[in-house]
Amino acid sequence: MTGFRLKSGGAIDRGKPLSFSFDGRMLRGFTGDTLASALLASGQRLVARSFKYHRPRGIMGAGVEEASALVTVGKGAHTTPNTLASTEELVDGLDAYSQHCWPSLRFDLGAINQLFARLFSAGFYYKTFMGPGKRPKSWLFYEHFIRRAAGLGVASREPDPDHYESREAFCDVLVIGAGPAGIEAARVAAEAGLDVFLAERDFLLGGALLHESQPIEDTDARDWLSARERSLRAAPNVRILGHTTAFGLYDNGVAGLVERLQPGASARERFWVVRAKRIVIAAGALERPLVFGNNDRPGVMLASALRAYANRWAVAAGRRVLIATNNDSAYAAAHDLARAGIATTLIDARENLPASLLHKSKEAGVELRLACVPLRTIGRCARAVEIGTADGGGVETIQCDAVGMSGGWSPTQHLLSQRGVKPIWNETLAAFLPGATGEPIRCAGAAAGTWRSEDCARSGRAAGAEAARALGRRAPDEEFPGPGGWEAPIRPWVFGGIKGKAFVDLQNDVTLDDVRQACAEGYDAPELLKRYTTLGMATDQGRTSAVNALAVIAEARAKPLDAIGTTTFRPPFVPVSIGALAGAERDQHLLPTRRSPMHDALVAQGARMLETGLWLRPWFYPQGEETVDESYLREMRLVREAVGICDVSTLGKIAVQGPDAGELLDRVYVNAFKSLTVGRARYGVMLRDDGIVMDDGTSWRIGEHEYFMTTTTANAGKVMAWLEELLETRWPDLRVAVTSVTDQWAGASVAGPLARDLLQALVKDVDFTNEAFSFMGVREGSFDGVHCRIARISFSGELAYEIYVPADYGQALWRVLLEGAKSRGGGTYGLEALGALRVEKGHVGGPELDGRATLDDLGLGRLASTKKPFIGSALRMRPDLQRKDRAQIVGLMPVTTGETFKGGSILCAAGDESGHGLGWVTSVTESPSLGQWIGLGFVKGGLADWEGRTLLADDPIRGRRTLVKVVAPHFLDPEGKRLHG
Amino acid sequence: MLRINCPFCGERDHSEFTYGGDATVTYPALDAPTEAWFEAVYVRSNPKGPHRERWQHSDGCRLWLIVERDTVTHAITRVEPSRAVLSELIK
Numbered sequence A: 001m002t003g004f005r006l007k008s009g010g011a012i013d014r015g016k017p018l019s020f021s022f023d024g025r026m027l028r029g030f031t032g033d034t035l036a037s038a039l040l041a042s043g044q045r046l047v048a049r050s051f052k053y054h055r056p057r058g059i060m061g062a063g064v065e066e067a068s069a070l071v072t073v074g075k076g077a078h079t080t081p082n083t084l085a086s087t088e089e090l091v092d093g094l095d096a097y098s099q100h101c102w103p104s105l106r107f108d109l110g111a112i113n114q115l116f117a118r119l120f121s122a123g124f125y126y127k128t129f130m131g132p133g134k135r136p137k138s139w140l141f142y143e144h145f146i147r148r149a150a151g152l153g154v155a156s157r158e159p160d161p162d163h164y165e166s167r168e169a170f171c172d173v174l175v176i177g178a179g180p181a182g183i184e185a186a187r188v189a190a191e192a193g194l195d196v197f198l199a200e201r202d203f204l205l206g207g208a209l210l211h212e213s214q215p216i217e218d219t220d221a222r223d224w225l226s227a228r229e230r231s232l233r234a235a236p237n238v239r240i241l242g243h244t245t246a247f248g249l250y251d252n253g254v255a256g257l258v259e260r261l262q263p264g265a266s267a268r269e270r271f272w273v274v275r276a277k278r279i280v281i282a283a284g285a286l287e288r289p290l291v292f293g294n295n296d297r298p299g300v301m302l303a304s305a306l307r308a309y310a311n312r313w314a315v316a317a318g319r320r321v322l323i324a325t326n327n328d329s330a331y332a333a334a335h336d337l338a339r340a341g342i343a344t345t346l347i348d349a350r351e352n353l354p355a356s357l358l359h360k361s362k363e364a365g366v367e368l369r370l371a372c373v374p375l376r377t378i379g380r381c382a383r384a385v386e387i388g389t390a391d392g393g394g395v396e397t398i399q400c401d402a403v404g405m406s407g408g409w410s411p412t413q414h415l416l417s418q419r420g421v422k423p424i425w426n427e428t429l430a431a432f433l434p435g436a437t438g439e440p441i442r443c444a445g446a447a448a449g450t451w452r453s454e455d456c457a458r459s460g461r462a463a464g465a466e467a468a469r470a471l472g473r474r475a476p477d478e479e480f481p482g483p484g485g486w487e488a489p490i491r492p493w494v495f496g497g498i499k500g501k502a503f504v505d506l507q508n509d510v511t512l513d514d515v516r517q518a519c520a521e522g523y524d525a526p527e528l529l530k531r532y533t534t535l536g537m538a539t540d541q542g543r544t545s546a547v548n549a550l551a552v553i554a555e556a557r558a559k560p561l562d563a564i565g566t567t568t569f570r571p572p573f574v575p576v577s578i579g580a581l582a583g584a585e586r587d588q589h590l591l592p593t594r595r596s597p598m599h600d601a602l603v604a605q606g607a608r609m610l611e612t613g614l615w616l617r618p619w620f621y622p623q624g625e626e627t628v629d630e631s632y633l634r635e636m637r638l639v640r641e642a643v644g645i646c647d648v649s650t651l652g653k654i655a656v657q658g659p660d661a662g663e664l665l666d667r668v669y670v671n672a673f674k675s676l677t678v679g680r681a682r683y684g685v686m687l688r689d690d691g692i693v694m695d696d697g698t699s700w701r702i703g704e705h706e707y708f709m710t711t712t713t714a715n716a717g718k719v720m721a722w723l724e725e726l727l728e729t730r731w732p733d734l735r736v737a738v739t740s741v742t743d744q745w746a747g748a749s750v751a752g753p754l755a756r757d758l759l760q761a762l763v764k765d766v767d768f769t770n771e772a773f774s775f776m777g778v779r780e781g782s783f784d785g786v787h788c789r790i791a792r793i794s795f796s797g798e799l800a801y802e803i804y805v806p807a808d809y810g811q812a813l814w815r816v817l818l819e820g821a822k823s824r825g826g827g828t829y830g831l832e833a834l835g836a837l838r839v840e841k842g843h844v845g846g847p848e849l850d851g852r853a854t855l856d857d858l859g860l861g862r863l864a865s866t867k868k869p870f871i872g873s874a875l876r877m878r879p880d881l882q883r884k885d886r887a888q889i890v891g892l893m894p895v896t897t898g899e900t901f902k903g904g905s906i907l908c909a910a911g912d913e914s915g916h917g918l919g920w921v922t923s924v925t926e927s928p929s930l931g932q933w934i935g936l937g938f939v940k941g942g943l944a945d946w947e948g949r950t951l952l953a954d955d956p957i958r959g960r961r962t963l964v965k966v967v968a969p970h971f972l973d974p975e976g977k978r979l980h981g
Numbered sequence B: 001m002l003r004i005n006c007p008f009c010g011e012r013d014h015s016e017f018t019y020g021g022d023a024t025v026t027y028p029a030l031d032a033p034t035e036a037w038f039e040a041v042y043v044r045s046n047p048k049g050p051h052r053e054r055w056q057h058s059d060g061c062r063l064w065l066i067v068e069r070d071t072v073t074h075a076i077t078r079v080e081p082s083r084a085v086l087s088e089l090i091k
């Protein structure tokens, strides 16, 4: 026989039935159920297959301690694997599926692993596939099969269709857990006037009181609870979040919380960052399993879970129940089950018990056997238990259809441990209690090792009052009760006489023998054991297994448990979905999108846009069915033969103003700017402190005390912050201000032999003749009454100008430029053509300014002033940066005209393709002017060693090898006739 | 998860700020020898306890600040403008 619903009782609404499915089978439950309680009530014992051995597993817990019943919820893109059946609130239409089973839950091929259990013992994978003498490839070969056979549930591969939210909150006191301690802490703090945040993992408030049959403080537990919940909910200074788990505590009172929302809410989950002045951890304690043979079988549960299912959900796990314990706590479970009419046998490892416990058991009708321990369960789903004395004698078989176990209690230490607080071992209670912390964090209730509900409430009041006083409020005096509360001491860890597989960590399938074997092999420290056996890993984080494992190690090493050490728990306490962490910051909302002032005009014209950093920039302007290659080659011809216009508004622009503006530029650029005359521009390069090139661009002298600096698009923010840093932290005496004006100006490059003609027709008040406006000249003028700034500078090697107008006039400028260009046989060109034009001219760009290249590597050494020092001038002279065999810039051309090669190829001597080669290719383009492919790259020794010689451009990833000739990196018009014409 | 009390903008989340390195380093003159620059750029102590750091309020007032932070507890004990003249101004 299996679980069933009791006739009456429970905090479920029998008037509101719900239907759900498990592995496609339609089942029914009630509002107030969890998936686990509804499955149990439906008689479903087998719920999952275990992680490694694929052993059948059922429900073993009633809360976050569940280590077996991991299921997958939802289907398709909504799939959530590794969901604890015990914490999943039942909703109508829920679809749940078992995990790790192929082809089905009842018949699982992976269960054959059980027959090879000896092979899968501790460290098996390492020894067999990765150990000494194994070829490194053997792990690579086997890994695929091992990962397929083992592992937790499978996530959907589709994009997550759900919405997630994130919130930030501040409060005086964050109370984690709404059991008796948490509720009282929140109440006292709130009554003292504090701003209180109360987070509860469950969908109901109350914690252990939800399944408490005994009165608390002379009041029925449910009445006690509902009175307090009402007043807390009515208090304006209390925020209560149900369904919310605190998964991590961080520096300065920051807590990470994840809130699960109901179907139909604005989001699936909400991620909270709560900053609290004080934190009360009232997260309760987790019951430990007993370690005995086949303690993982479906039907074997924690004693507290048996009690919770009976009292809160009116579900009996069986009709004949055997409960095994080593402490007082299981008595309440046995009494409640017996009172509900379940035949209940309680076996206790202890011998001498106070009369009160014996009397109460007798009164409730519990058959009590003392000095008895469970040795093993019998049956695929437990149908009997062999019991005996602690040394394995006096064996007797007791028939039953459900088993409860209580191996003692572990206060939830995870959040405190995350803060680096070492717990303190309490021998009497066989439990780790919270250690001291200098942070304003207090554990209360069972989380502090206080067992009785009334003491928990008192502990909560003391914590609330303490928080209030610490924050300068008045609060009633309340003493923290000491830990404990049992009538008789616990008798922990009886490992004698155990038969068969006794699991220490149910989720990770680690047995008593595994832990003992690991210890025998020397992996007897908790952190080592964890890595060697996987105990305490995965979603479970050792919630029920950690202390039992320490006890096994202690026994093996014949040392007291507190001499063994502990592992550090890490966030998150429960799994947190990536979606919740990302919140709304996904897809196009991950980063802002920046659009140039010309954007709409470019798009209207048919530009294909490209994301470059945050910016959307015009990539190319296809005509008809043109591909990108056809398009950019045509656009290049427009520039070389007529006139092309290109949006350059994204370039960084900085107004440098003040009497010391020139001095600042002299210090940050390698070349001189103070000596630049007003009305002239100059190309400059900046280095970092370490002598490596940071950025390049032109700066224009607008006036005696004003420069207009341009930077590359990519480094605009970096250069701005750099200038600010220098002025504020190193040179506060310089009388100069820097202002980012990137967004204030729209700009276009006008390039090609007809550029002068086009601009002269547009800007009448500037004389564009070569004599009046020579190369690198700067003029201010107006078009249609709009002020504009023009410099004669060229990136393409053609006669070219950059013209800037206030951003709001960008589209107007673009329209007249476009009209003028078209009427002269020209047009627009995009980034692809821009990049190709600059490669033809040998100008360095982003791929060359890679944060590793020096001025000399880039062939720009002659720019560096010898008359003044500048940022980087000292460290660029380091011997290693001056080595002649450094990789330096070269031009590259395929030996055979018509062949192509690719950026990213490795350059090596032909016939020696091993290792890292002699250099690499950075930029490659087809050159219509030269009628073949050309590129830039870096090669050791540079032009001095390689000019005129042949290298192999090896592209092993894409499978291409091309012989290339090394040439000077100025392919077109090296004398600059076009530029100056 | 730091909160930095910008002297100009008030207490803000550290995500508004950009870390700018060790504030105890004094950079040498631009024409100082390579060895002095090597010291300033590469040689750092790794103190346990109170430490002075540069932070820029990059998504706020953009001013550079000197933040005194304990590297063990992350407690921030002092925040002041990097420019001494501004410190005087806000007094």
Ligand SMILES: [Zn+2]
Pocket (backbone or CB within 6 Å): B006, B007, B008, B009, B010, B057, B060, B061, B062, B063
């Ligand atoms: Zn600020």
